[in-house]
Amino acid sequence: MKNMESLEVFYREKMGILPSEIFRKTGHFNVFTMEDYAGPKPAYPMPYSRKDYYKIALIRGPHTVEYADHTYSVETNMLMFANPQIPYNWTPANTQPVGAFCVFTEDYIRGYGNITDYPLYQPGGIPILDLNDEEATQVMEIFNKMFTEIASDYAYKYDALRTQVFELIHKGLKLRPALTIKEVGSNASVRIASLFNELLERQFPIESTAQQVKLKTAAEFAEKLNVHVNHLNRVLKVVTGKTTTKLIADRFTSEARALLKHTNWNISEIGWCLGFEDTSNFIKFFKRENTSTPNQFRS
Numbered sequence: 001m002k003n004m005e006s007l008e009v010f011y012r013e014k015m016g017i018l019p020s021e022i023f024r025k026t027g028h029f030n031v032f033t034m035e036d037y038a039g040p041k042p043a044y045p046m047p048y049s050r051k052d053y054y055k056i057a058l059i060r061g062p063h064t065v066e067y068a069d070h071t072y073s074v075e076t077n078m079l080m081f082a083n084p085q086i087p088y089n090w091t092p093a094n095t096q097p098v099g100a101f102c103v104f105t106e107d108y109i110r111g112y113g114n115i116t117d118y119p120l121y122q123p124g125g126i127p128i129l130d131l132n133d134e135e136a137t138q139v140m141e142i143f144n145k146m147f148t149e150i151a152s153d154y155a156y157k158y159d160a161l162r163t164q165v166f167e168l169i170h171k172g173l174k175l176r177p178a179l180t181i182k183e184v185g186s187n188a189s190v191r192i193a194s195l196f197n198e199l200l201e202r203q204f205p206i207e208s209t210a211q212q213v214k215l216k217t218a219a220e221f222a223e224k225l226n227v228h229v230n231h232l233n234r235v236l237k238v239v240t241g242k243t244t245t246k247l248i249a250d251r252f253t254s255e256a257r258a259l260l261k262h263t264n265w266n267i268s269e270i271g272w273c274l275g276f277e278d279t280s281n282f283i284k285f286f287k288r289e290n291t292s293t294p295n296q297f298r299s
Contacts, residue, residue, distance in 0.1 A: 027108025029161055031146040034059065034099045054115070055082040056168050057101035058131075058139050063092040065128055066262075072128050077136035079172055081120045081127040087205055087258070100143035104165060112162055120172055122197070129176045142168050192232065193239040195225055200248065204255050209269045213252075216275040218244035253289040256282075260298045267294045 057080045065072045065080065067088040072078075077099075082088055084106075109115060120127050131139065146164050149157050199221060203213045215221050221244065222229035233244045240247065252274050259270045271282030286294050 027105045027110070028053075029102065029104040029108050029158060029165070031102040031143065031150055031161075032100065033147075034097045034101070052084050053103050053105050054084065054109075055101055055103050056080070056165070057082070058099040058136060058143060059090070059092070059101075060098045060136055061092060063090055063097065065090040067128060072130075074128075074130055076133065077131040079129040079131055079136075079139055079175070081169065081172060083116075083121050083127070085201065085205070086127075087262070100140065100147075102143070102146060102165065102168075108158075109162060109165065113166060115166075115169060118169055118173065120169065126176065129172055131175065135175055139168070139171060142171060189235045189239055192225060192227065192235050196221060196232065196236060196244070196247075199224060200251055204251070206255060206259060206273045209265055209273060212273050213275045216248070216252075218248065221248070249285075249289055253286065256286055256294070257290070257297065260294055270294070 057078070059074075059078045059080070061077070062073075062075050063078065065074065065078065065088065067080075067082075067086060078090075080088075080090070115121050142164060146161055149160050149164065154160065199215060203215065206213075215224060218233060219229045222232045225232060227235075229244070236242065236244050236247060242250070256270060256274060259265060259273070263270075265273075267283065268279045271279050274282065276282035276285065283293055286292075286297070290297060
């Protein structure tokens with residue numbers, strides 16, 4: 001698993017520049033064409049890693065994306081909403097992809113709306129949209145507005161650009177609605193489910209063999225949330241359609257597949273990181289959830 005890629009590394013190694021305003025207290029925003037991204041060094045394939053910034057990218061043409069433990073083959077156009085929590089990479093089929101992308105820090109959007117509330121940025125959401133040509137043209141129009149705005153001398157252009165970031169997010173949601181939590185039950189139930197998801201996701205991704213998850217069972221999560229385990233299970237079943245144990249198992253399985261695919265750690269190390277002190281128990285768990293052993297999956 002590679003280390004997190006910083007915004008400074010992105011500019012210095014891939015764009016060949018390091019703008020002085022990158023670390024402004026108000027946060028950072030910039031927008032590029034894919035031709036810009038070619039930079040002074042070969043930028044492809046992008047290394048599989050987490051980034052310390054958000055990115056929204058429209059890439060036209062066939063390519064492959066590895067996002068968490070999934071691999072997506074895109075034949076026409078892709079709109080991707082990447083966030084600092086999930087490692088990813090993508091490899092174009094052509095030497096020079098066409099499209100545009102913007103990058104921004106959490107500070108840039110803080111106080112203007114919590115984008116992690118949107119399904120595209122929540123656990124289980126689908127942040128990679130396969131667009132037809134008409135949809136891609138509509139998205140490119142928003143990016144073109146960004147290019148015009150950032151080149152202007154308007155004093156409040158970064159406020160206007162922030163609005164266009166949210167316009168891209170809402171465009172993605174309208175094109176492909178992606179619900180991860182059903183809008184059912186009381187507000188308290190939805191809040192408990194959201195807090196559970198937050199606790200679960202906060203343990204990932206695993207970046208080193210010295211890192212081990214702390215919360216592994218339904219009872220441990222319930223204790224942390226200060227609710228009875230039976231109540232937590234009922235709430236999650238109503239809100240998500242899955243039991244607490246199933247949600248935990250699905251997320252642990254997803255992380256296990258990513259580690260098997262993108263690291264050279266041995267099976268014991270991966271099992272330990274996921275809270276399995278006994279390697280045989282991890283192998284049994286993985287086989288039950290995947291119908292294959294860890295070694296079979298890796299090969």
